[in-house]
Amino acid sequence: MLTATQLYNAVTRTGSNFASSVATEPAVKQQTNYFLANIGSVTSAKQLVNNSKLYNYVMNAFGLGDELNAKALITKVLEGGTGSGSFAASLNDPRYSALAAAFNFNENGTATTQSETTQQTTVSNFYEQTVExxxxxxxxxxxxxxxxxxxxxxxxxxxxxxGDQTLLKVFETAFNLPTTFSLGNVDTEAKTVGQLLDISKLQDPTYLQKFIERFTASYDAQNPMGGNSSPPTVAMLVSQPSISQSLLLSIANLKLGGS
Structure with a gap:
């Protein structure tokens, strides 16, 4: 089994190839075709939430597959717009902010779902979620x-x-923090996060890469046998359409120096 560092490097080096392979998988292709054929006719947040196929696709695309039953909350997110005072922002979870930004019914009204950018962003996210x-x-x-x-x-x-359990787990692992870290005062925790990680530099690819390298190295040290227990916010993705076994084998056989 490849280490986290080896597998992450292999996938990011040839990520577009994996995304292309995902797109041709029958289950993924079927769901994506339905989404593209029907999303443009949706004119409101409530209509989107009440169409189970479209709703499931969108929710899984934005990593919210564990919140499928929270339809009232999601409707409020979709209708609340973006910005520091929005409902999505108040949840302090980047997944909700990303969803609200893509499907901004507050700002774009009935034309929200007709945006080619919104449609393609959702499809791209769905592919990436499946790869992950x-x-x-x-x-x-x-x-x-x-x-x-x-x-x-x-x-x-x-x-x-x-606000995101997977992001928090990455942070805790990168800095070898105890699992009890998140049980303290939230403002104290936020101060610690800001001291250890420069949030503003996460938009810098070099800084981001160095942090991820720190995380994977720490993860590998803590999980010498691969550590395949599911992190909290990604466990729901098990029901997602899967990549073929041949593609999984190709990932496993990649070498750091090339395929």
Whole structure:
């Protein structure tokens, strides 16, 4: 089994190839075709939430598959817009902010779902979620590293990390913090996060890469046998469409020096 460092490097080096392979998987292709054919006719947040196929696709695309039953909350997120005073922002979880930004019914009204950018962003996210899920079958550390990399652009404060259990686990592991870290005063925890990690620099690819390297190295040291227990916010992805076994084998056989 590859280490988290090896698998993360292999996937990020050839990520576009994996995304392309995911797109051709029958289950993924079927769900994506349905989404693209029907999402443009949705004119409100409530209509989106009440269409189970579209709703499930969107929720899983934004990493919210564990909140499928929270329809009232999601409706409020979709109708609340974006910005520091929005309902999505108050949840201190970058997944909700990303969803609200993509499906901003507050600002764009009935034309929200007709945006090509919104549609393509959702599809791209769905592919990435599927790749991450299947990478997690090989090594959960690599999956968490990919998730942090993808969510980095949505991390705006220490509270963004504290509000997402997977991001928090990555942070705790990178700095060898005890699991009891998140049980203290939230403002004290936020101060610690800000002292150890420069949130503003996460938009810098070099800084972000160094942090992820720190995490995967620490994860590998703590989990010499691969540590394949599911992190909290990605466990729900098990039900996602899977990549074929041949693709999983190709990931496992990649070498750091090339394929």
């Amino acid at each position: 899920n299947n990478v997690g079958q090989q090594n959960q550390g690599a999956q968490m590293a990919l998730y942090f990399k993808r969510m980095a652009s949505q991390i705006t404060s220490p509270y963004s990390i504290l």
